[in-house]
Amino acid sequence: MFIKRLPAFEYHTPSSVEEALDLMEKHGNNGKYIAGGTDLLIAMKKREAVPDHLISLGGIESLKGITPDDKGVRIGALTTLAEIERSEIIGKQYLPLRDAVGVMASIQVRNLATIGGNLCSAVPSADSAPPLMALDASVKLEGPEGERTVPLETFFTGPKSSILKNREVLTEISIPKPHPVSSGCYLKLMRRHAMDLALVGVAACLKLDSERKVCKEARITLGAVAPTPIRVPEVEAELVNKEIDEAVAEEAAQIAGSECRPISDLRASLDYRCDAVTVLTKRAVIETLKRITG
Amino acid sequence: MKNYRVVGKSVERTDARVKVTGSARYAGDLLAPGMLHGKLLRSPTAHARILNIDTSKARAMPGVMAVITGKDFPGIPFGTRPDIRDQLPMPITKVHHFGEGVAAVAAVDEDTAEAALDLIEVDYEELPAVVTARDALAPDAPFVNEFKNSNVAYFSDFAFGDVDKGFKEADHIREETFSSQRVTVGFVEPHACLAEVDANGRVLLQGSKQSPYITWRHMCRALDIPLSGMRIINPFVGGGFSGKHDPFDVDFAAVKLAQVTGKPVKIVLNYDEVLAAYRQRNAMDARLKIGVKKNGAITALWAENILEGGPITGIGAFNIYYFGAFLNIPYKIPALEYHGKLVYSNRAPCGTVRGQEIVLAQFCIDSLLHMIGEDIGVDQVELRAINAVPDNWTCANGIKVDVSGLSECIEKSAEKVGWKESRTSKPEGRGIGFSCASHPSGPRLGGHFGSAVMLKLLENGQVIITQGATEIGQGSNTVFCQMAAEELGLPFEDILQGASDSDTTIFDSGMFGDRATYWDGNATIAAAEDLKKQLAEIVAPSLKANPEDIEFADKRVFVREAPERGIDWLSAVRKAYYEKGAPLYGRGTWAALDIDIVDWKTGRGNLVHGLDFIATAMEVQVDKETGTVDLIRAVHGDDAGQPINPAMLEGQVNGGSAQLTGHALWEESLYDAKGIALNPSWRDYKQPTAVDVPESQVEHVHTHDPYGPFGAKGAGEASSCSTLAAVANGIYDAVGVRIKDLPITAEKILDGLKAREEK
Secondary structure, eight states, rough: OOOOOOOOEEEOOOSHHHHHHHHHHHGGEEEESSOOOOOOOHHHHHHHHOSEEEEEEETTTGGGOEEETTTTTEEEEOEEEEEEEHHHEEEHOOOHHHHHHSSSSSSHHHOOOBBHHHHHHOTTTTTHHHHHHTTTEEEEEEETTEEEEEEGGGGGEETTEEOTTOOOEEEEEEEEEOTTTEEEEEEEEEESSSSSSOOOOEEEEEEEETTTTTEEEEEEEESSSSSSOOOOHHHHHHHHBBOOOOHHHHHHHHHHHHHHHOOOOOSHHHHHHHHHHHHHHHHHHHHHHHOOOO | OOOOOSSSOOOOOOTTTHTTOOOOOOOGGOOOOEEEEEEEEEEESSSSEEEEEEEEEEEEEEEETEEEEESOOOOOOBBGGGGGOOOOOOOEEOSSSSSSSEEEEESSHHHHHHHHHHTOEEEEEEEOOOHHOOOOOOEEEOSSSSSSSSSSSEEEEEEOEEEEEEHHHEEEEEEEEEEEOOOOOOOOOOEEEEEEEETOOOOOEEEEOOOOHHHHHHHHHHHHHOGGGGGEEEEEEOOOSSSSSSOOOHHHHOOOOOOHHSSSEEEOOOHHHHHSOOOEEOOOEEEEEEOOOOOOOOOEEEEEHHHHHOOOOOOOHHHHHHHHHHTTBBOOSOOOOOOOOEHHHHHHHHOOOOOTTTHHHHHHHHHHHHHHHHHTTHHHHHHHHHHBBOTTOOTTTTTTEOOOOHHHHHHHHHHHHHHHHHHHHHOOTEEEEEEEEEEOOOOOOOSSSSSSEEEETTTTTTTEEEEEOSSSSOHHHHHHHHHHHHHHHOGGGGGOOEEEEETOOOSSSSSTTOOOIIIIHHHHHHHHHHHHHHHHHHHHGGGTTOOGGGEEEETTTTTTTTEEEEEHHHHHHHIIIIIOOOOEEEEEEEETTTTTOOOTTTOSSSSOOEEEEEEEEEEEETTTTTOEEEEEEEEEEEEBOSSSSSHHHHHHHHHHHHHHHHHHHTTTOOOOTTOOSOSTTTTOOOOOOOOTTTTEEEEEEOOOSSGGGGBBBBOSSHHHTHHHHHHHHHHHHHHSSOOSSSOOOOOHHHHHHHHHHHO
8 A cells, every 4th residue: 555665585696697597496486586676676665576585687797788789789688777878879879769768767767777677577658668669679588498589579468567487587688780871769758847657658760762762661669558568560551662741740640649559547548648649659750750861 | 225244145054065965864864762663554445434443463563562543642632723623643433534544553673663564453434435525515425524513624704895896897707617636745855753752751752843833732732741741853854835834643653652662763754655645735616706897907806715625624724714815915806705615525634835725816816817818808917017906005805015016026027028029929839827926924823923032142252043933944044044143243154053942942833824034033133132232231331332322233342423432242242251240142022913813714804914926927838739838937026025035035936936836737636536545656746847847037026024024025935826827827828728727737738729629
C-alpha cells in the first residue's frame, strides 16, 4: 500500500558474466540481477519483488562502454544513460537514442540507470526502446546455455515481460552503422516538461535515395501506446518510395494514430494518446527529413 | 522616503549557507540518546467502523517497545475553534480517510517497527465512502464526522450593499460555474518529529511545524496536559505553505510512544504518506454572477461556493468565510451576496495552501471578468484598471484599504508584458492573461493574536533576536535581523538569530496570512526602541543629555543635536554591563488592536491591515495539436509596500506564482469511487519543475503602509492568488478555449479546440 523500507537481501558482486551466471544458478529462483537499480529497488520497496539475493552486474567491466566498430556501435548493457547522453558518436550518428536519453527521468537518475536495465524492465513506456528499435538494434543475451543475439523488435512480449530467460543477462546492444543519407529522431509527449513518463513516444528513422528525395526505407516505432513498444509497418509502407512532404507525413501519421493500441489510465485517455501518436508521428517524420536534408 | 542602511537591501539570508551546504538540521536529522523509531499503521479504506484492533502479536515481537492506538489518548477532541472541535489525535471508533493512522509502533529500529505493523490486526466494518461534495450533500449520505450529525461542517452567508439594485443597474450580467481539484500542499520536507519526555514528565517536541503555537495548544488539550507540560523547539523547517500548522497523528503518536516507553521517539514519514493522507487544498464548486456597466465597472456580485474539505473542519471554517470576504477585493464591488458551505468527506483532510482560498475566489472572479470584457468589448487591462480599489477604500463588507498601488501594478505589468503590442500581432498559439489579487498582512482569528520579540544584548555588543514568528523558508528571520539592525544603528552581521523555543519565546498565533513581516516586524521595532531607551538612560548622564535626546546610528550612541558628543556602541554596552550591572533585554510586542474579530458566518468587519496588491500578466504558448502549454513569462506588478529585502521579496512573488502554476495545469490528487488515493507518488503527482515554470519578472510598486514596519506589507501569497486566472485567461487568449474546471490539462484544451472546430 505504502512504500516500505528495503527488505533484507544478500548482495553479490561478480566481476564477470560467467561468475554472475554461476551465482544465479546457485541461488535459483530467489535471485535477481541488478544494474542501476532505479526500477528494481523501488519494486522491492513496494514488495513487488522480494529477492533474497541481488546479483550486481555493476562490477563487470566488460558490460560497460560504447564501442564503435566497422559494423556500427556496441553499447554495453551497463552503460548509464548519462554516458550515452555525453557520447560523441551517439550524439552524431544515433540521434533518436540521443534524443531519448536526454528526456529520460532526471539527471540524478540518468547517472545511475543503465540502458540494459531500461530494456530489461520492459515497461511499455520505456524511452530507450522505440529509438533502438527504429535504429534496428539487436541485443545479445548470455545464459547458462550460451549466448544468442536477437533483434530488439522481437525482445518484448508484454508489459514488464520479454524473451529474457530467468538466468540470462542482456549484455550488449548493437546498432548497425547508419546509411549516409539517413537520420532519425525520438519525440516524447509528457504531462510536464521534464522528469515524466512518456504518454506517447515516437521514433522515426528514414533513409532517402542519393538525391535526398525519395524515401527508400522507413522505420517507425511507438512507445507507451501498446503492451510493448511497437513497430508500425503500415506507417512505414506509407512512406517508402515516396517523396515525403507534409501531406505524405500526415497520411502516414493518421495510420499510426489508428494502429496504436493504448489504454486509458490516470495519466491520459485512449483518445488523447491516439491523437498524440498522430501528431508526434508527423512531427518525427518531418524532423527526420529536416535532419537529413539539413 | 527615509534613507535606510539595512532595510531595503538584499542582504544574504541568515540561513543561506547552512541550507546550501546541507548542514542545517531538520527534524528528520535529529538524534537523541536511546532514541526509538516510530511507524504508523494506516487505514486501507476511506470509511469504516473500527470494530477491534489487536496489537498483541506486534507487542510480542522482539525489539518492539510499545504499540498504541487512538484508545491510548484521553478522547478529548480538538479543533480550530471551540465550536468545531471535531478531531482526535488518532481514531477510536472509525476511520475517516484512506491512509489515516490507526496504530503506531515504537521499536529499536525502523525495520522492526515496520515489520511490527504487519502483525497488528484491525477489524473494519466498511461504510459507504463520501468522496465528493455531491456525495456529502446527498439526502441519504452517511455522516463522516462522529462529532457532527451533518456533513455540512461550516457555512458562511452574507450580503452587503443592495445586490438587487446592483444587478438592475447593470448593463450586462454573466453567470458561470467554476471548479477546482484537490491538490497537495507541496513543501519539500515530509512530516517528521522527535518527541521526548523528561524525568518530570515534561514533553519536548521538535517537529517540522509551521505554526508551533497551534500545534502546542491543540496537543496539550488533546493530551490533557497543561501548556507548561510541553515544550516545543522548532528545528529548520523544509517549507510549510500552510500544510504544517496543526498537530498530526505523527506528532501525537511520537509523544504518546515517548510517554509510554520513557524514551525519545522519532517518526519520519515517506512522501507517499504525505501525498495520500495529509493536508490538501479544498476542492471547490462555485457559481459566480457579476453585473457591469457598459464601461466594465462592476455593479454587483453574487456567489455560491461549496468547498469539500475531508473529514475535519480544521481551518476550513475560515476558508469558507475567506473565499467570500475576498470577493470584495481587489475590485470595487458596491454590492455582494455570498453563500458558502464547507462539507465533510472521506478524502484526505484539508487545511489550506499558500494564498488560502483567496486563490480560488480570484480564479473565479478574474476568469469571469475576462469573459465579461470580451462580451462588452472592453480591453482586459482597462477593465481591471476601472475596477481597481484605490487608497482609503472601504469594501462592502467593511475591509478597509489604507494604501493601494493596484492601478500602478496593472499599468506596469501590462506595459512590461507588451499587452498593447500583442493586440495588433502575436505569434500563433500565443496569448496573455491577466489577473489581479490582494492579500492581507495577517488576519486576527480570535484568542492569542499579538506578536512578541526579544532582543538580548550580549556584552560584546552583538544582539540575539528571538521572535514569535517561525522561519519556514520564507526568510522571516533575515527580515527581522535587518529591521533590528536598522533600528539599533548596527550592521546586519551584529544581529544573530536565536532559537525558536517555547521556553524562551512567546510563539505567534501561527504563521499564516502573510503576518510575520508585518506583525513581528512591528514588534521588532518596539523591542529595539525598548533596548535603546534602557541604554539611553544609562548613557545619557555621562553625555550630559536627557535620555530622550540620545540617538543611535552607525554603531554609536550620541546626542541628537550634537553628534560629536557620543560614545561608540560597545562602550555604551560595557557601561551597562560593567558599571551599572545591567545586562539588558529589549522587549517588544505588537498587535493590530483596531481590527475586528470577524464572525466567519456573517462576515462583516475589518479583518486586517496591510493589504498588498498584485497584477499578474502571464504569457503562454499553446500547442494546438497536443494541447500542451508552455508558460513563457510572468510579469508581476507587485505592491508590498516598502520592500525590506528586495531579492527575497522577488523570491516570494516568483515562488508563490510558480507554485500555483502546478495547480493551474498539472497537479491533482486523484481518488477512486471508494476514496482510495490513486496517485500518491511523485511519479504520478505532477508538480512543476524548474523547466515548467515561466521566466519571471517582478516590478516593485513602492507604497508606504501606514501601519506596517518601515511601511512594509506582507508579500508571500498575493502572487499565488493571481496566478490561476492569469494562466486560464492566457490560454483563452492564445487559442480561444475557456477552461473553468481546474486543472487545465492538455487533454481538456484539445477537446475544447475540437469542439470549436466542430462549430
